[in-house]
Amino acid sequence: MADKQKLLFVTGNKNKLAEMQALLGDHFQLDSISIDLPELQGSSNEIAREKCKKAAEFAKGPVYVEDTGLGFGALNGLPGPYIKWFLESIGLEGLVKMLEGYTDKSAVAYCTIAYTTGPGSEPILFEGSVKGSIVNPMGPRTFGWDPIFKPDRHNDTYATMDPAVKNAISHRSVAVLKLRQYLEKELELRRSLAVME
Numbered sequence: 001m002a003d004k005q006k007l008l009f010v011t012g013n014k015n016k017l018a019e020m021q022a023l024l025g026d027h028f029q030l031d032s033i034s035i036d037l038p039e040l041q042g043s044s045n046e047i048a049r050e051k052c053k054k055a056a057e058f059a060k061g062p063v064y065v066e067d068t069g070l071g072f073g074a075l076n077g078l079p080g081p082y083i084k085w086f087l088e089s090i091g092l093e094g095l096v097k098m099l100e101g102y103t104d105k106s107a108v109a110y111c112t113i114a115y116t117t118g119p120g121s122e123p124i125l126f127e128g129s130v131k132g133s134i135v136n137p138m139g140p141r142t143f144g145w146d147p148i149f150k151p152d153r154h155n156d157t158y159a160t161m162d163p164a165v166k167n168a169i170s171h172r173s174v175a176v177l178k179l180r181q182y183l184e185k186e187l188e189l190r191r192s193l194a195v196m197e
C-alpha cells in the first residue's frame with residue numbers, strides 16, 4: 001500500500017489537533033506545528049485565509065489551518081470568530097448570560113479550513129457548519145464552548161456526547177471531509193499524470 005500523504009496542520013490548540021488526528025489520521029500522515037498565529041479582525045474566511053498565508057511562510061511549504069467560530073442567532077452571528085476572547089473573558093456562564101434577555105437561543109458552530117500548497121499560493125477554503133442552541137453548561141470542560149453547544153436533533157451537548165459522535169457530526173468533520181475529498185482528487189490527478197509521463 002502507498003505511503004500516506006503528509007499533511008501539516010498549524011494550530012496552537014491541542015484539542016483541535018486531537019480531533020484532526022481522529023478525523024484524518026486514517027487517511028493522511030498528519031504532522032503539526034504548534035504556534036498561535038496572529039489573527040486579524042474580519043470574517044472567518046478572511047481570518048482563516050490570512051492565518052494560512054502566515055503559516056505557509058513559517059512552514060515554507062504546504063500547510064493548512066482552521067478557524068472556528070460560534071455565532072448566536074439573537075446577536076446576528078456574534079461573537080462568531082471572536083468567541084475565543086469572549087470565552088476567555090466571561091467564561092461559559094457569561095456566554096449563556098449574554099442570551100438571557102432573548103427567547104432565541106439558536107447558534108451556529110462553524111469551522112473554516114484554509115489549505116495552501118505553499119507561500120505565495122492563494123489558500124483554498126473548506127467550510128463546515130452545524131446548527132444548534134446555547135444551553136446551560138453540561139459535561140466536562142475540556143474543549144472550549146463544547147459544554148454549552150447542543151446540536152439540533154441531539155439531546156447532548158458536544159461535551160456530553162461520545163467524542164466519536166461529535167466527530168461524526170461536528171462542524172469540523174464537515175469541513176475536514178471537504179478537505180479530504182479535495183486532496184484525494186488532487187493526488188489521483190497527480191498519479192494519473194505521472195503514469196502518462
Ligand SMILES: O=P(O)(O)OP(=O)(O)OP(=O)(O)OC[C@H]1O[C@@H](n2cnc3c(O)ncnc32)[C@H](O)[C@@H]1O
Nearest residue numbers: 011012013035036037066067068084143144145146
Ligand atoms: O491556533 P488556532 O488553531 O487558531 O487555535 P485557537 O484555539 O486560537 O482557535 P480559534 O482561533 O479558531 O478560536 C476558536 C475558539 O473556539 C474554541 N473551539 C474551537 N473548536 C472548538 C470545538 O470543536 N468545540 C468547542 N470549542 C472549540 C477554541 O478553544 C477557541 O477558544
Ligand SMILES: [Mg+2]
Nearest residue numbers: 036037039084
Ligand atoms: Mg486562534
